[in-house]
Amino acid sequence: xxxxxxxxxxxxxxxSCIEECPVDCIYEGDRKLYIQPKExxxxxxxxxxxxxxxxxxxxxxxxxxxEELEDNRAFFYETLxxxxxxxxALGGAAAxxxxxxxxxxxxDLPLNPxxxxx
Amino acid sequence: xxxxxRTVDLLVVGAGPSGLYAAxxxxxxxxxxxxxxxxxxxxxQITALYPEKLIFDVAGFPAVKGRDLVxxxxxxxxxxxxxxxxxxxxxxxxxxxxxxxxxxxxxxTVAAKAAVVTGGIGSFHPRPLPGGEQFQGKGLEYIVPTYxxxxxxxxxxxxxxxSAVDWALGLEGVxxxxxxxxxxxxxxxxxxxxKLLKDSxxxxxxxxxxxxxxxxxxxxxxxxxxxxxxxxxxxxxxxLVAALGxxxxxxxxxGWGLATYDRHIVVDTTMATNLPRVFAAGDIAEYxxxxxxxxxxxxxxxxxxxxxxxxxxxxxxxxxGHSTEGFPA
Numbered sequence: 001x002x003x004x005x006x007x008x009x010x011x012x013x014x015x016s017c018i019e020e021c022p023v024d025c026i027y028e029g030d031r032k033l034y035i036q037p038k039e040x041x042x043x044x045x046x047x048x049x050x051x052x053x054x055x056x057x058x059x060x061x062x063x064x065x066x067e068e069l070e071d072n073r074a075f076f077y078e079t080l081x082x083x084x085x086x087x088x089a090l091g092g093a094a095a096x097x098x099x100x101x102x103x104x105x106x107x108d109l110p111l112n113p114x115x116x117x118x
Numbered sequence: 119x120x121x122x123x124r125t126v127d128l129l130v131v132g133a134g135p136s137g138l139y140a141a142x143x144x145x146x147x148x149x150x151x152x153x154x155x156x157x158x159x160x161x162x163q164i165t166a167l168y169p170e171k172l173i174f175d176v177a178g179f180p181a182v183k184g185r186d187l188v189x190x191x192x193x194x195x196x197x198x199x200x201x202x203x204x205x206x207x208x209x210x211x212x213x214x215x216x217x218x219x220x221x222x223x224x225x226x227t228v229a230a231k232a233a234v235v236t237g238g239i240g241s242f243h244p245r246p247l248p249g250g251e252q253f254q255g256k257g258l259e260y261i262v263p264t265y266x267x268x269x270x271x272x273x274x275x276x277x278x279x280x281s282a283v284d285w286a287l288g289l290e291g292v293x294x295x296x297x298x299x300x301x302x303x304x305x306x307x308x309x310x311x312x313k314l315l316k317d318s319x320x321x322x323x324x325x326x327x328x329x330x331x332x333x334x335x336x337x338x339x340x341x342x343x344x345x346x347x348x349x350x351x352x353x354x355x356x357x358l359v360a361a362l363g364x365x366x367x368x369x370x371x372x373g374w375g376l377a378t379y380d381r382h383i384v385v386d387t388t389m390a391t392n393l394p395r396v397f398a399a400g401d402i403a404e405y406x407x408x409x410x411x412x413x414x415x416x417x418x419x420x421x422x423x424x425x426x427x428x429x430x431x432x433x434x435x436x437x438x439g440h441s442t443e444g445f446p447a
């Protein structure tokens with residue numbers, strides 16, 4: 001059970017969710033934020049604070065949800081470009097710091113028009 | 119060696135639903151019991167994160183509001199007069215003869231014949247302000263229990279949630295000046311509080327992120343960077359309040375020497391940990407096939423306490439008897 005950040009977050013990265021997460025399991029990638037599915041305790045504190053409604057639980061996902069869920073998993077458990085091995089469970093985003101990479105799927109997305117207008 | 123502050127049969131570490139139910143069960147088994155928690159109130163995550171939400175998967179309750187479940191658990195344990203040690207963090211463990219001696223961050227000590235750790239996701243700490251390490255207690259604070267120490271001071275508050283906005287509003291009129299800085303133009307606080315903020319004399323600086331805390335001995339200014347223009351400016355202040363939310367961890371429990379796996383405590387089928395006389399139950403307990411739900415935590419708490427009973431008194435049986443037979447003498 002985990003919450004998922006969808007690609008609606010791309011180029012927005014508002015980061016309000018990071019302040020709400022009680023277990024510090026939301027990590028900052030280059031273009032979006034990602035929830036570590038093994039560290040997420042499913043409390044839901046992040047969901048209402050997202051200004052672009054990018055966050056939802058893995059149980060009530062929209063049609064493209066499974067793809068977004070897989071992408072959040074891949075960020076931590078597949079080797080990201082420029083890294084030697086998967087990130088895995090990092091034990092806290094604040095201590096680990098930003099990660100200057102995204103999954104290839106996110107990297108290939110065009111610039112989010114919502115971000116351009118912000 | 120000083121005498122322990124308190125002596126009980128069973129110490130429960132963590133006052134969430136599993137811990138409160140463990141306290142009931144300890145009382146039912148005739149043990150004296152103390153319940154310790156780092157937060158100032160009982161109820162753990164329920165009270166801290168979702169007191170008003172309805173919970174639908176507690177056996178026997180078609181739906182129960184979080185705070186009502188906590189109140190009922192406290193009422194259920196009350197006949198056995200558990201001692202509540204709130205605002206205490208259990209940082210140290212040592213074996214002492216047939217007792218365990220638990221040391222709290224405050225220096226208080228509890229001697230118990232056994233302990234059950236029901237610590238959930240761990241204890242909560244304020245999220246640190248980057249660059250603020252050396253200024254904590256020297257002008258930088260993370261919580262504002264009273265506004266009195268801020269009289270006549272220039273105060274900068276950092277954050278966008280309820281705590282930040284409420285504290286800024288409370289400081290207005292007490293402090294010489296109040297500045298509220300936040301990463302975004304919008305605040306997450308309750309709409310009413312945000313309206314009060316707009317009508318106040320508080321200087322709201324957005325959208326900026328903190329860059330550094332400056333001062334020779336104590337805080338003298340906070341440097342912030344405009345999120346859009348990237349321009350930096352220093353906000354002079356005598357006091358700085360960072361309200362950036364809370365995170366939980368079990369680092370202090372790992373200091374006991376407990377075996378952990380992915381931030382959880384490893385237990386066997388009796389809920390026993392690797393440490394003598396120490397059991398764990400609820401979300402913090404880990405074993406193959408674990409399901410993290412309140413209803414599972416209740417069962418684990420009963421298992422842990424009934425096995426602790428046989429450790430405390432080897433003549434005792436694991437099976438407690440049926441509660442329908444009435445309270446034990």
